[in-house]
Amino acid sequence: MRVLLVEDDEMLGQGLHEALSRKGWSVDWVKEGALALSAIADGDYACVLLDLGLPGMDGIEVLRRVRQGGNKTPLLVLTARDALDQRIDGLDLGADDYLVKPYALSELLARMRAVIRRRDGAAQSVIGEDGALQLDLGTREVLIQGVRSQLSAREFALLHALMERSGTILSREQLENRIYGWGEEVGPNALDVLIHGMRRKLGAQAIRNVRGLGWRVEPRSAGGSA
């Protein structure tokens, strides 16, 4: 897949070019906003990585012109600035996501995959990241490193609650409300038994307890690798 890299910093651009090429991307690299505009107009890129601090025409202006022209290429903003207003500026103008420097390469690749997938408009029935613990909302199955397995209704409800916004800590009360119906008798250990069972299925580290607060599933929890 082709990606356009717009980055004026020689060392960073070169590093990214090399890293992305290594991961199988075909990378076009430009260092100026004007060149980026013509490249985007001509080329058919799966994704654009746009640095905001460009000489001459800056990244925000490039972004505005791209979107004004009706081009819907997935665009990921890379910025050294994390002032809140700039984020909102970028997202308002039609950036699909932003990443604050310095970022881990794995993070960049994951975000690239995510914006491309979102832009493809594929009905996203699977939540969770590739290679990590995933949940198929359509079939109510869990995917552990791509391998599917069935879940009971309560197991699904538990995992769905925890993975909806992964990383979020949910308290016992919040989880019980999500899993059990109104007026349903919930034994004091029911949730613990359920979580214990899930850990045996998914790996001990899949559902983490946070003392005093509740439970969470780590966004990039590999699952299975206990």
Add this chain to the structure above:
Amino acid sequence: MKEGRLHAGVPRTFSIWRRLLWWLVPTFLAVAVVTAALSYGTFTHMVADFLDGQMVQLGDSIARYGQPTAPSAQVDDGAIAKGDYVVQVFEPDGRPVATSWSGLPPGQPLRPGLHDVRAGGRAWRVYVAAGAGGRTIQVFQSSDFRSGLAVERAGMAAVPVLVLVPLLMLVMLGVARGISRSLRAIGQQAARQDAHSIEELPLAHVPDEIRPLVASFNDLLGRLRDSFVAQRRFVQDAAHELRTPIAAVRVQLENLRDELAGSAGNRQLAQLEAGLQRAQRLVDQLLRMSRQEAAPTEPPGPVDVEAQVRDSIHGLIALADRRQVDLGLVAQEGDEAATLHCTPADLRSALDNLIENAVRYTPEGGVVDVHLKREDARVVVEVVDTGPGIPPQYLARVFDRFYRVPGSQAEGSGLGLPIAQAAARRCGLRLSLRNRGDRSGLAARLESTE
């Protein structure tokens, strides 16, 4: 004490009131003395002329109209002192005929005219008139009485000036108090300034004389504000600019890791990455600090402490997991919700930095407890870790910017605790650190001061 702070370190050598008194009171006293002296000079002549006139009239009338040979009115010592006349009559042969006061024995008659004499232990003014039938009439009046009269008159002239002195002191005291009140008000406004909000001092109630001082102070404040803004902007720009090269190095390191996969350089690579992490963290903390120094973007209000603690743990649980540190909340059951009046961002900043610090300095397998409790009316948050703690001799220094405890291993920036302290202070919280007594570890305690 607010006032005490204004005077701190400035010796009290100068008071407007005292300086006014120092110059004006002696001036007034000098004026009083000069007035009295002038009056004395004037009155001496006036009194002498007037009384001499009276004596001449009396003497002449006795001489002309043949007064009784022995004056009927006898006088005494007290009357003499009050200015009564003594009349003596002599025969043409110089024999005394009569005297009106036995205290002044008649001597030889004097030549006609006015004289000053001493007799009977006193000074006298005397008028000698030639009477009918060759008799001589002498009229005496006490010189002491006459000079006393002049002194009295001169004293009366100086009295108004002397009465003015205490009045003047009172008035000046009032004026000086008024001036120092307005100066103190200006001083308090100046003392309220901090780096977040430098505002110019109002000129409304400033005396004209002080106005140039306040105006130039305002000018200075303006420049100070500009330089604070410039400094913050510089730190932010510098931190932002540093991110790109750090990102570049990081990407290159990852490329290198792929290149060297499985070979011997892994340990060195890990060291490099740790160094890079530290630089990155330093840049992030610099940004946080300079943002914290900027004016707050939201108004303070009631903030639910437990919600902020939860959010903070939530944000740092990934770091704790990565470092295999057991991070958890220990809250007392059944406490009513603890709230503080501050901005959520400040409270979060204090909590984030303390908890992050605890997680970073706690070795793998360690425990970080965040206690939330109430002690009497105070809200207390304690972050207790199982790290190495801080040697007592360094406890006071860890709040200094960029200070790192010698020999510490974690990738600290030396800014976490100063940031936490500044944020806590703005929340009305006191931050204190102590080493645990039961085992190694640090306990960072935030408590509300109200």
